Amino acid sequence: MNNLVIDWFPIPPLILEIGFILLAVALFRFARVLGELLEIIQKPPLEALVVVAAVVLILTFVIPHYIASAVFYPNRDASTTMWDYLNLFRTISFVGMLVAAVLVAIPSAMYLWWTSR
Amino acid sequence: MLIGTKPLALARYGRYLTLAFLALACFSFGPMLAHAAPSPSVVINEYYAPVGGDRQAQWIELVNRSTDPILLNGWTLATSNQEFALPAITLKAGGPASNGADFVLITFNQDRVRAAFPAISGTTTIPLNLGEGVLNPAADMLLLRAPGGTIADEIGWGPVDKSWKNAAFTADDRRAPVLDRDHANGDPLLKSMGRLPDGKDTDSASDFVVRDSPSPAGKLPPPSLDNTDLRKRPTDYISVVAGVLLWIGFVMVALIARRFQNLSGQNTYWQALLIAPVGILIYTWIQAAAFFNHNAMTDQEKWTGFPILLLSAILCIYVISVFRRIAGRYLEGTR
DSSP, rough: OOOOOOOOOOOOOHHHHHHHHHHHHHHHHHHHHHHHHHHHHTOOOOOOHHHHHHHHHHHHHIIHHIIIIIIIIITTTTTTHHHHHHHHHEEEEEEHHHHHHHHHHHHHHHHHHHOOO | OHHHHHHHHHHHHHHEEEHHHHHHHHHHHHHHHHHSSSSSSSSEEEEOTTTTEEEEEEEEEEOOOOOSEEEEETEEEEEOOOEEESSSSSEEETTTTTOOOEEEESSSSHHHHHHHGGTTTTOOOOEOOSSSSSOOTEEEEEEOOOOTEEEEEEESSSSSOSSSSGGGOOOOOOOEOOOOTTTTTOOOOOOOEESSSSSOOOOGGGGGGEEEOOOGGGGGOOOOGGGGGGHHHHHHHHHHHHHHHHHHHHHHHHHHHHHHHHOOOOOOOOOHHHHHHHHHHHHHHHHHHHHHHSOOOOOOHHHHHHHHHHHHHHHHHHHHHHHHHHHHHHHHHHH
């Protein structure tokens, strides 16, 4: 495969990437609050999981989705290999989002459970 | 006097200057005009003629780049030594950038091409019924002429033979690489040459690239099974579960803020925290509907779902920052 077409600013997918980066920033901020709340009730620092979730969201959703939109999607007519990569990166993206969501939910649920008793 | 002589000199010599300029322009641009037509609406988009490949399966694909329907009546397609009149069929409007791009496939042996590329079923074809392709995979050319003989498009490959009937119409900068055999094992490459993206036209051979998977009439063969049936559907479900779980994660932030409000008596605006992530749910719903109804999101669905998610993310940052500030201030005071 030669002469790959690269769309550096794939619109509208870029809007989605920016949206998820901002969600990751929101998670970083939430982790700070949760850390302080957990400290008060003297529980383990589970807010680290929220920080990991934000990093996972960027590394496994935003970046693969951007690569798929910028590289594989514009070249999808050139080769079935591009479709294979598109499907692979699509799977990586959503599995990454699932892992991130679980990592956010666990410490939040634990805090609510601890404070309900 | 001096002021008056300038216009006089210009008037005297102006006509000679104009004639000289026109002569220079004709001399400079004449050869270029012989090769390039003004912004062709129909172009040769892809061709299949690999060295050592099945000559009966050769084909040439044309595409209508314009936003107007084009009647091919009077158009001709020539190779190095032959010329074929195209039938009076109409290529519907639709640029190659849109999904409505209209391709037409010229075949030499219709049945053989259909057998080799079953995906083309139902597409517009021009069967020349010659039994076997006339393209020389090692060196040849394609010349598309509009009514009146104007050259609309041209592409060639391999060394030019001066004895070709149409040799005068091929230009050096329009010679693409030959689809030669695999040097490692000598097998035919079974690839095509095509514009990437479809319809790209800068009047250069560099518009054409080797296509690993020929896509006659814009139809790619179906991707391998392991990447569609076995991975596609589970990913669709994962995308829905992941989206809903992420939304639940942000809803929990609102519940934590509500509990903090109940315990501390501080207003945390937890209702805003509950509403802000709704965009994640809307995006997930639009995406799921698209995946399960037509396998992928359309541009319209993307333009609806993605900005809603972006707006939701901005709101989430804002309301979480507010909660963080309120909680931080209260906790500082209690220490």
